[in-house]
Amino acid sequence: MARPNLARVALTLGLLWLAAGALYKLFEGSPNDLPATVKDLSPLDALATMRLAVGIELAVIGLVIALPRIGWFFLSGTFAVFSAVLVPLVLAGEESCGCFGGNITIDPKVMLAVDGALLAAILATRPWRTLPREAGLGAAALLPFLAVAVLAPYGKLQSAELPTLEPRRVPQPAEGTNTPGGISGAPVVEAPMSGAAAAGSGAAPIGATESSAPETNVRAAATTDAPTALNLPEFYELRVQEWMGQDAWATDLTYFYEAGTSAGFAQGAFLPNSYVIVYRQTCEHCKEHLEQVWQELQNGDPKWQGRTVALLRLEEAKDTAENNVCKMLPEPSEKITFPSLKRGYGITTPYSFDLDEAGLIQNPVDLRKEK
Secondary structure, eight states: OOHHHHHHHHHHHHHHHHHHHHHHHHHTOOGGGSOHHHHHHOSSOHHHHHHHHHHHHHHHHHHHHHOHHHHHHHHHHHHHHHHHHHHHHHHTTOSOOOTTOTTSOOOHHHHHHHHHHHHHHHHHHOHHHHSOTTOSSOGGGHHHHHHHHHHHHHHHSOOOOOOOOOOOOOOOOOTTOOOTTSOTTOOOOOEEEOHHHHHSTTOOOTTOOTTTHHHHOOOEEEOTTOOOTTSOOSEEEOOGGGGTTSBGGGSTHHHHHHHHHHTTOOOOOOOSSEEEEEEOTTOHHHHHHHHHHHHHHHTTOGGGTTOEEEEEEEOOTTOOSTTOOOOOOOSSOEEEEEOOOSSEEEOOSSEEEEEOTTSBEEEEEETTTTO
16 A cells, blocks of 8 residues: 555544544533543633633644644644543553543553554654645635634533522521531521422421431422423533532532432431532542541541531432442431433542531542542
């Protein structure tokens, strides 16, 4: 096979592989699936980083099609960057690179081998020399590709605007009253309940457990506009850092809590003097932290005396009974579940934060960065 043909084959294979990843991220991927290295280095938030990444990949695709004698350089550079991002994932023993989103698991070693092979093939066929000058569709054809690269990520990857729900009231109990956290005089939280549950006669309140229902006074407030699976966003970033000092029930947490309640989850509650762990059931790092807290509770560690543990699970579409690695959950604990979003929740798990005695969010911690 003549060298120009070999160069065309190498560029075509690289182009198709890059296009597969770009289009999957555009239509199915989640900003939360971006490799940790990319998210850590990017000065932008997860959604903006995702838009930029997809836009660059689409622009490189257009450049290779229109001007392959120039585009090869950017395509090779893209695979070189991919390889640099994958190396830390391989060294860290990650199970998936996230290159095709969270629903498709690809071992970083496999992805590194593919990207490396494509990069080597492009360089070996020397398209800058072997391709004729008139190769490609020409500079004029590049403009529509660049327009798509700019507009498509912003049109398809939308940030969600949540409706404002009425904040939950936090009434003060009388002195000496039993409280959920076991601290006399601490406020009692009114947790939300779906309209259907609230209308039932004699129903136990959402957030009440077998042992806590008679004592904790966690009452329910019915809402007429509780979110459902029909109006949930495709993707949403939970930015706990921005909620510092706020009542948990006055943040975006309430929206997804009520969506979970509407979806039929038996919700616990965000109680004052709590330690909240945000986790996914497929997350190995979550498993480690949950087991650590479980062990501390079993050993009677003094730091948990008088404190409530709340487990906030982010459900995902790919969750099954078989892929649940978080089976050892701290007990006793308040269990809260947010329903799955098509593209997921933008937050690195496990994540934790405290609720102080007034129920205000304090000390948000990305637990993976603490390791």
